[in-house]
Amino acid sequence: MKNALYAQAGGPSAVINASAAGVIRACRRSGQIDTVFGAHFGVLGALNENLIDTSPFDDATLELLKATPAAAFGACRHVLHDLADDPREYQRLIDVFAAHDIAYFFYNGGGGSAHACQAIAQASRRLGYPIVAVHVPKTIDNDLLHTDCSPGFGSAAKYVATSIREASIDLASMSHTSSKVFILETMGRYAGWLVGACGLATEHPNDGPHLLLFPEIPFDETQFLHQVKETVERVGYCAIAVAEGLRDQTGNTLHATGQKDAAGDRQLGGVAPLLAHMVTQQLGYKCHWAVADYLQRAARHLASATDVAQAYAVGEAAVAMALDGRHGLMPAIRRLSDVPYRWDIVGVPLDDIIQGDRFVPREFISASGLHLSEAGRRYLAPLIAGEDAPLFKHGLPQYFRLPHDRVPKKLPPFQSPLTSRVQCQV
Template sequence: MVKKNAFYAQSGGVSAVINASACGLIETARQYSSSIGKVYAGRNGIIGALMENLIDTSQESDDAIRALRHTPGGAFGSCRYKLKRLEGNKDEYERLIRVFKAHDIGYFFYNGGGDSQDTAYKVSQIGDRLGYPVVCIGIPKTIDNDLAVTDNSPGFGSVAKYVAVSVREAALDVLSMALTSTKVFILEVMGRHAGWIAAASGLAAMQAGDAPHIILFPEIPFNEDQFLRKVNSSVKDYGYCVIVASEGVRNEVGQFLSAMSAQQDAFGHAQLGGLAPFLAQIVKEKLGYKYHWAVSDYLQRSARHIASQVDVEQAYQVGKAAVELAVKGENAVMPIIIRTSQDPYRWEIGSTALKNVANVEKKLPQNFITQEGFGITQAAHSYLAPLIDGEDYPPYKHGLPVYVQLKNIPVEKKLKETFILT
């Protein structure tokens, strides 16, 4: 086997554990130095390849790479940039292959969600067509937990833990003051089309009457009358009401409640935001209760200080498995997590073809949502609970976590032509 270099890129919204996958990949690639040369990382994701802005990870010490395991964010930079359709739009793909060829890159590892796996799949096809085959391996990552085939997605378990802990703690705060102050608290969480993160908040409840009293899922159309009746009954029965709302909640005709005009993100998705204050205004106008609201936003996906131990380990293992699959000669595949036992919880790493996960969304099953549509069932609890188990604290100094910042030394460019993003 002729030794080739590897290219690794992080894609989309980052997580508390995406760097753990990078750690697993780079450490394992160093162990397979007879098959894999240098590991180059894309500065700001796939854009780094298009612009020939590569980072030489071989310039980083073993200690620095090891520290990625407990460092949140994207160590090499990420991006929201989706390559155009392959048919009739070959320029971007041909550019990737030219960059790969110039830097003797024979392995492409793409760490991201469904859109990213679609890109990796397309690159695996175009390489063959252009006479420069590239081994393309996807690495699963999404806090939304909406990747198909894999039991769960690295990044989700830590967000689930953060949201469940935050709801339990905030509920105690609200309950303490509910008699004379705030009676309704609304937490808005991420989740455009799938309510996995919102569902995880249900783990906070230990017994009937505990928060959250209402969970709003994208899978269940929002009904204002039913919502207000539930808020009112919760306040009457328990003295307060805690609501967790997924940003992707829609009305009965399928419109996002929180869509901001006609704005779109880089993937062409509607730009969401403002659901919590929207719901709070309804509560104020119709019920008159004093309220507070919060948006967990980036806090939920960057909270490495309270990451799930299971999530950290799974993130590391899919990065490790990506290299092992590539060295074995696998191509156009993605390592997946397989749940082999529920009680006790056990899992292992398998793999699936990229075409099985590219652009496929896994939504919250109906049997995970209670009949009234405002809570989670025991089936959901059984699925979710193991994913938030255990703590994996980063090192601390002077009361703050210690995170690594890589040198990110650039690789010298070899192509004369530049590439303009459109």
């Protein structure tokens, strides 16, 4: 029997390790795969032959892994050279696969890892060691094409919706003599799915959040300030959720750090304090702001049961596709009905997945552009449904810890031509 390699990529989520557990268990059940190796720090771990043997993980360990946030095997942002420009990294990957008798590769991540997964599969054929590569979807941004939702999004959505509801209640309780405006900044880059999810917190007309600022809707400062003022005068306070990738009328991001990550993407963040300053200076209201940042993607204690189930299922489905020889695919979630929420999994070619990003449809946003529509609420509500809490001990959640042992290396060290561009995340 041949072996399999599993790797994690990009920004983690609260449920990515549920996918890892799904892959490992499905490989074991298949009777067609011997050992599942985990790459330490994604494709970079594969290049450096830093591999973990998952064979010692018993069922209790896999349950702990399934309930652990972040990338338990370590992820990285690393862009592989084009094969035609520099084949060294691809040849190294093939050498590692061959040295450890690896025939199956599962890459768990977002759009960037879908590109990489496809490129590795194509390169393996050109270099004479064909492997079956399947992409396992993950991103809290919910911007992967051709899937009803992206595993990781539902839990992040549950966290930001809960946070803005609780912060709105706090704001209301002190608004008579203290702050009157609160702004929560969410991740999501240029897709407003997470800020839209904040709208689920509103059950009654005067509940927060009162304004949602989507990157799909050009920011209008005059309209924004007018709405804040009107809300404070009517309700007594105003709670706002804003996407990090909010754009102005000309399409430019309202705020960015000016830095870039290892994939060459601009690092976003900082729009909340910019808006808070605007509110204070123009309207005179005391304003607080917060950036959910890593908290929204690491909050396994508040994971959506729907999200956990889907993350685990795409891991299992990826193995089934690989064993059928269906390489170059991503197991995508297909919605069958809203109420009750029913779904299944279908294979989608990576050629289709990498064509672009998925943004919030205009019909999911209210006519004013500042709220969630009923269609948006119908889409989002089932994705945050249900609770799947980890095991708690002494008042704190218990999580999986990666073992220190590594598989003995069989190859000489590799010096990557892109070492300076690597940004690793655990």
